[in-house]
Amino acid sequence: MVEDPVMSTAKEAILQRIRAALGDDQPGWGTQSTREDTRSLNIERGYRTHGETKKQQRVGLFVRHVEEYKARVSQISEQKLPQTVADICSAEKVKKLVIPPGLDEKWLPGPESGLTFLRDEPDLLSYDELDKSDAVLTGCFRAVAQTGTIVLNAGPGQGRRALTLIPDFHICVVRREQVTGIVPEVFWDLEPVIREEGAPVTFISGPSATSDIELDRVEGVHGPRRLHVVIV
Amino acid sequence: MNISLFVACFNDTLYPETGIATVQLLERLGHRVDFPREQTCCGQVHYNTGYQDETVSLAKRFVDIFSDAETVVAPSASCVGMIREFYPKLAILSGDRKLIRDVDDLLPRVYELSQFLVNKLELEDVGACYPHRVTYHPTCHSLRMLRVGDAPLRLLKKVKGIDLVELPGAEECCGFGGTFAIKNADTSMAMLTDKIARIKETGAEVCTASDNSCLMHIGGALNRQREEVKVVHLAEILASTEAASTETNSPNSGYKKSGSQNSGSTESGPTKSGTPNP
Amino acid sequence: MSSSETGIHPTFEKTARSFLDNSQLRSNLGHATRTIRDKRRGVVDEMPDWEELREAGRQIKQKVMQNLDHYLLQLETSVTRAGGVVHWARDAAEANRIILDLIKERGETEAVKVKSLTTDEIGLNKALAKEDIMALETDLAELIVQMAGDEPSHILVPAIHKNRSEIRDLFRDKLGKPDLTDNPAELTEAARRYLRKKFLSAKIGISGSNFAVAETGTVAVVESEGNGRMCTTLPQTLITVLGIEKIIPAWQDLEVFMQLLPRSSTAERMNPYNTFWTGTTEGDGPQEFHLVLLDNGRTQVLADPAGRETLHCIRCSACLNVCPVYERTGGHAYHSVYPGPIGAILTPQLRGLSDKSAASLPYASTLCGACYEVCPVKINIPEILVHLRGRVVRHNKNWGGIRGKVNPELMGMKWLAWTLRSRSRYERAQKMARKGQRWFMHDDVISKLPGMLSGWTAMRDLRPVAEQTFREWWRTRS
Numbered sequence: 003m004v005e006d007p008v009m010s011t012a013k014e015a016i017l018q019r020i021r022a023a024l025g026d027d028q029p030g031w032g033t034q035s036t037r038e039d040t041r042s043l044n045i046e047r048g049y050r051t052h053g054e055t056k057k058q059q060r061v062g063l064f065v066r067h068v069e070e071y072k073a074r075v076s077q078i079s080e081q082k083l084p085q086t087v088a089d090i091c092s093a094e095k096v097k098k099l100v101i102p103p104g105l106d107e108k109w110l111p112g113p114e115s116g117l118t119f120l121r122d123e124p125d126l127l128s129y130d131e132l133d134k135s136d137a138v139l140t141g142c143f144r145a146v147a148q149t150g151t152i153v154l155n156a157g158p159g160q161g162r163r164a165l166t167l168i169p170d171f172h173i174c175v176v177r178r179e180q181v182t183g184i185v186p187e188v189f190w191d192l193e194p195v196i197r198e199e200g201a202p203v204t205f206i207s208g209p210s211a212t213s214d215i216e217l218d219r220v221e222g223v224h225g226p227r228r229l230h231v232v233i234v
Numbered sequence: 235m236n237i238s239l240f241v242a243c244f245n246d247t248l249y250p251e252t253g254i255a256t257v258q259l260l261e262r263l264g265h266r267v268d269f270p271r272e273q274t275c276c277g278q279v280h281y282n283t284g285y286q287d288e289t290v291s292l293a294k295r296f297v298d299i300f301s302d303a304e305t306v307v308a309p310s311a312s313c314v315g316m317i318r319e320f321y322p323k324l325a326i327l328s329g330d331r332k333l334i335r336d337v338d339d340l341l342p343r344v345y346e347l348s349q350f351l352v353n354k355l356e357l358e359d360v361g362a363c364y365p366h367r368v369t370y371h372p373t374c375h376s377l378r379m380l381r382v383g384d385a386p387l388r389l390l391k392k393v394k395g396i397d398l399v400e401l402p403g404a405e406e407c408c409g410f411g412g413t414f415a416i417k418n419a420d421t422s423m424a425m426l427t428d429k430i431a432r433i434k435e436t437g438a439e440v441c442t443a444s445d446n447s448c449l450m451h452i453g454g455a456l457n458r459q460r461e462e463v464k465v466v467h468l469a470e471i472l473a474s475t476e477a478a479s480t481e482t483n484s485p486n487s488g489y490k491k492s493g494s495q496n497s498g499s500t501e502s503g504p505t506k507s508g509t510p511n512p
Numbered sequence: 513m514s515s516s517e518t519g520i521h522p523t524f525e526k527t528a529r530s531f532l533d534n535s536q537l538r539s540n541l542g543h544a545t546r547t548i549r550d551k552r553r554g555v556v557d558e559m560p561d562w563e564e565l566r567e568a569g570r571q572i573k574q575k576v577m578q579n580l581d582h583y584l585l586q587l588e589t590s591v592t593r594a595g596g597v598v599h600w601a602r603d604a605a606e607a608n609r610i611i612l613d614l615i616k617e618r619g620e621t622e623a624v625k626v627k628s629l630t631t632d633e634i635g636l637n638k639a640l641a642k643e644d645i646m647a648l649e650t651d652l653a654e655l656i657v658q659m660a661g662d663e664p665s666h667i668l669v670p671a672i673h674k675n676r677s678e679i680r681d682l683f684r685d686k687l688g689k690p691d692l693t694d695n696p697a698e699l700t701e702a703a704r705r706y707l708r709k710k711f712l713s714a715k716i717g718i719s720g721s722n723f724a725v726a727e728t729g730t731v732a733v734v735e736s737e738g739n740g741r742m743c744t745t746l747p748q749t750l751i752t753v754l755g756i757e758k759i760i761p762a763w764q765d766l767e768v769f770m771q772l773l774p775r776s777s778t779a780e781r782m783n784p785y786n787t788f789w790t791g792t793t794e795g796d797g798p799q800e801f802h803l804v805l806l807d808n809g810r811t812q813v814l815a816d817p818a819g820r821e822t823l824h825c826i827r828c829s830a831c832l833n834v835c836p837v838y839e840r841t842g843g844h845a846y847h848s849v850y851p852g853p854i855g856a857i858l859t860p861q862l863r864g865l866s867d868k869s870a871a872s873l874p875y876a877s878t879l880c881g882a883c884y885e886v887c888p889v890k891i892n893i894p895e896i897l898v899h900l901r902g903r904v905v906r907h908n909k910n911w912g913g914i915r916g917k918v919n920p921e922l923m924g925m926k927w928l929a930w931t932l933r934s935r936s937r938y939e940r941a942q943k944m945a946r947k948g949q950r951w952f953m954h955d956d957v958i959s960k961l962p963g964m965l966s967g968w969t970a971m972r973d974l975r976p977v978a979e980q981t982f983r984e985w986w987r988t989r990s
């Protein structure tokens with residue numbers, strides 16, 4: 003970054019104000035050295051760091067919470083995926099399905115489904131192409147049972163963020179072993195990814211919604227209006 | 235037990251019957267009650283309005299007067315809340331080391347009446363009788379600052395003859411807030427209007443609480459609106475006995491006016507039904 | 513600063529009065545706050561470790577404030593490392609200037625914007641409009657407010673003061689759709705279509721942020737509608753304004769706030785969308801990211817150890833929804849983008865106490881404590897309110913000139929304290945009041961008082977001094 007003289011003054015001024023503000027003689031606050039001590043102080047984390055340990059229960063809870071968000075859920079075995087995807091697409095009148103890079107090809111329905119796959123490689127799809135698509139099919143990084151949340155981190159089979167944002171219908175495949183219990187677990191799992199790659203992370207908990215008009219919940223404002231979660 | 239009564243300045247001046255009831259109740263339970271005459275005010279009004287410097291001197295006085303007491307009991311949740319929550323902070327603010335020590339030393343011995351009965355004496359049935367339909371308003375300070383929890387309700391439930399009805403939206407503030415009722419009179423009144431509607435819904439004859447300040451607020455509007463519902467401090471209900479309640483079947487017949495207890499007591503002295511005439 | 517943040521406003525009590533008369537507002541607001549309040553309680557009650565989370569949240573924020581300089585520098589380093597550019601702004605004007613220049617340098621005249629209190633606080637939209645740059649609000653409620661030329665009235669549901677037919681009329685007019693009905697789904701659809709075009713072509717996105725992680729440089733936006741994702745993902749350039757208090761030390765700390773915030777704000781286990789981005793990512797999202805760190809009075813708040821806790825706020829608006837005062841007056845009475853209990857403590861500290869309107873806010877509370885009880889980071893709002901009242905009183909004593917020194921409240925309070933400091937003076941005052949009150953008594957009650965006290969007796973009777981005070985009774989006994 004080029005050193006802009008005005009900017010560096012603002013920076014210095016703010017830091018100066020902070021140090022002056024904290025340099026008070028109140029008991030418990032105080033000098034630089036005690037402030038460094040407070041920084042190394044550990045926070046009391048008395049809250050739960052792990053949730054339900056039984057996979058079956060975790061999945062059940064996840065399903066219940068996702069359904070409360072009015073998303074659809076199917077539970078099937080992985081071999082049935084191509085057929086299920088084809089069925090969902092035909093039921094929802096999907097013709098053009100967006101496929102992110104790295105998605106397991108075994109998940110895709112065959113040509114008999116009549117679907118057109120829009121692939122984001124080698125060239126990126128334009129926003130316009132995405133807007134004209136009918137749906138996107140992705141995997142995910144994790145799912146959280148406690149909150150019914152799907153976590154994306156732009157990994158293989160998930161694609162860049164625009165892919166799960168512009169199409170109006172999102173079909174998301176969640177493997178049973180990807181379902182974690184509670185929120186802290188997923189932040190724990192994400193930490194290395196964030197530290198090493200700084201990948202963008204998206205949490206999705208049901209389709210977009212607003213309650214801005216007299217607190218009436220309306221599904222589907224800007225994000226995908228429909229979400230179908232397929233658990234394998 | 236030797237109990238020093240802190241009656242609170244507005245009870246002393248406006249609601250003597252509450253103090254009297256407290257004395258009678260505690261004596262009936264076999265305790266010795268003393269009233270240190272030097273006491274005036276805990277300083278709550280000053281503190282809450284922003285006059286902290288003025289409060290320090292009042293806090294000092296309070297601590298001096300009660301420092302030797304075995305136990306201090308007050309029939310006012312907000313005053314005890316003030317003392318428990320803010321005296322330590324005030325003391326630190328004043329920088330007076332002696333005050334900090336004295337406050338620390340005194341605090342564990344200061345109780346609000348219902349907490350004293352339920353938590354300290356471990357009593358619920360105090361042998362009271364009050365054959366009236368009563369609803370209980372948990373005042374904000376008793377609920378959220380002092381955390382008396384259900385102590386007042388547990389006491390009320392054991393009162394003979396009482397018809398205790400739940401107050402809908404009980405935990406909502408009545409809109410008093412000390413000087414708030416004056417500075418923001420309109421907003422305060424809007425809150426009070428809703429509270430009164432709730433009280434009327436219960437069909438209770440009496441609304442009770444552990445603080446006369448809120449009752450003064452609620453009763454003030456009930457009286458203005460010529461409502462039949464009366465406000466009566468918890469201490470007075472707990473002090474009532476069978477003997478007193480057979481004298482009359484109206485909760486305030488000790489009063490000459492038909493209005494609420496706020497209608498004053500200029501002729502009959504500080505008595506009202508449920509509080510035996512001293 | 514925007515007009516909502518500067519200039520002379522009436523005091524809280526003056527505006528509150530006019531809103532109390534607005535029964536439409538009161539019923540909208542009453543319905544809304546009650547709905548969210550009950551839902552919040554439900555999702556909080558299902559958390560067995562809620563108190564532990566609150567305590568952890570409080571401690572994290574406290575640690576941040578004690579070391580704010582350190583964490584800001586750390587954030588700057590990590591954001592820069594991740595491909596972002598960090599700017600520092602002492603005040604609103606400086607922040608607006610930075611953003612204006614960024615947009616102009618890119619030759620743009622339009623930006624899409626996601627709801628943000630911080631950008632409202634600095635009056636960004638107006639500052640941009642002055643130089644012919646249109647910042648389009650994309651949140652449904654904010655769009656409504658922007659179209660109506662209005663001010664938001666609630667942190668979370670800014671258009672809570674408008675009902676569906678008012679919104680229908682507005683959309684019919686502004687979106688040129690004369691056949692719209694007042695069905696919320698249909699109104700929402702109309703907004704969606706209008707905004708979608710804008711999103712897909714926008715070159716600049718502007719956002720605030722809920723959290724920024726010092727350690728990793730990750731910035732978070734928590735939202736419901738998806739417009740936040742649109743604004744932070746689709747444009748080439750993203751500009752984010754961050755109040756310096758929004759920082760948190762480590763990635764792990766998000767696990768605390770991402771549990772506290774959704775349940776406290778929208779009363780959901782998790783809100784529909786959260787976006788966390790760390791600088792820029794090749795081939796995904798904006799290729800240019802600018803983070804503007806904003807002071808604008810925050811260091812002033814930090815300087816008061818007893819008020820500092822105010823900066824812990826995560827803007828969930830739970831305190832608004834439980835506040836009996838806010839429920840009845842609405843947000844506009846606070847004359848600030850921060851209404852309700854949090855506004856009552858934040859605004860006077862940000863603006864300073866010479867601002868009469870801001871200085872009236874600490875009194876806009878009964879100190880009932882409902883806000884403290886729900887606050888996910890345990891800000892002791894009642895205590896800070898009382899502390900600020902103390903500052904207002906001292907401010908008036910010291911700076912109020914002669915009028916400050918002889919104001920009736922101050923004199924009355926001083927006299928009262930003097931009286932209460934002595935038993936004999938106190939007892940004499942009781943007797944004098946008993947004599948004096950005869951002038952005001954009517955039917956054995958006081959129903960009319962002069963001056964300041966008339967506020968009480970306008971609508972309530974007052975009990976007179978008893979014929980025999982408690983202490984007089986006690987004397988007869990012994």
Ligand code: SF4
Nearest residue numbers: 825826828829831887
């Ligand atoms: S003060 Fe607490 S309750 Fe109010 S908005 Fe801030 S975090 Fe939420």
